[in-house]
């Protein structure tokens with residue numbers, strides 16, 4: 001099978017940094033001595049690798065023994081979390097991505113300047129949950145329909161977006177907000193260009209292939225967004241975590257496949273997938289009557 005790769009794909013600098021920080025913390029404090037607050041990144045293979053190197057994981061700060069060492073993952077955490085960690089005398093290793101920190105600070109400053117802060121994003125995503133703590137009355141919305149139900153008429157609106165959202169999606173919502181009678185709308189661009197470049201490369205590749213494979217954790221927001229954008233090109237698209245989820249029927253009758261991967265997908269997963277896909281004989285997978 002002919003396989004084409006998206007020019008930009010896989011690990012971003014924020015994820016690479018988070019993994020390096022986690023590995024260094026385990027080396028420094030010893031296996032079993034560092035507790036990550038949730039998965040370091042949204043990729044089960046990477047999380048398993050870190051666990052086998054000795055990184056522990058807990059979802060609940062209160063369950064962690066006073067004085068322990070904790071790791072804040074790339075998605076960041078709210079300020080209240082840091083305060084509680086200090087009360088418990090926890091040693092904090094902070095792997096928050098610099099772009100997530102920038103979004104947190106943008107929210108804080110907008111609130112201090114008197115804006116009603118609105119975040120365009122998925123309210124259940126850990127990055128958004130972390131950002132929420134930086135402005136007490138922040139509103140989260142993720143669709144044009146929610147504008148009517150969630151936004152009261154206010155004079156000053158301050159907008160930010162989840163770093164991994166696509167400019168198209170965010171732009172549609174901002175356009176719809178701009179049609180409402182807000183006197184002032186201030187937009188801080190918190191979108192991650194690493195993600196935007198992967199999205200553009202994936203969409204470009206769609207015009208050259210017959211089927212797209214988007215590799216990455218099923219809970220990874222940026223990977224899901226990549227898959228959605230490819231589907232929006234009317235492209236047959238499969239979001240898989242690794243080669244183990246591949247099914248030959250996915251390429252029935254196809255000769256050229258495209259492969260891209262989210263920002264938390266390691267290169268070894270991409271390479272294994274591409275090598276296996278290239279071994280497939282296209283003629284052997286033509287549709288049978």
Ligand code: SF4
Nearest residue numbers: 012014097099163192
């Ligand atoms: S996708 Fe962007 S915001 Fe998220 S960790 Fe990577 S560089 Fe940071």
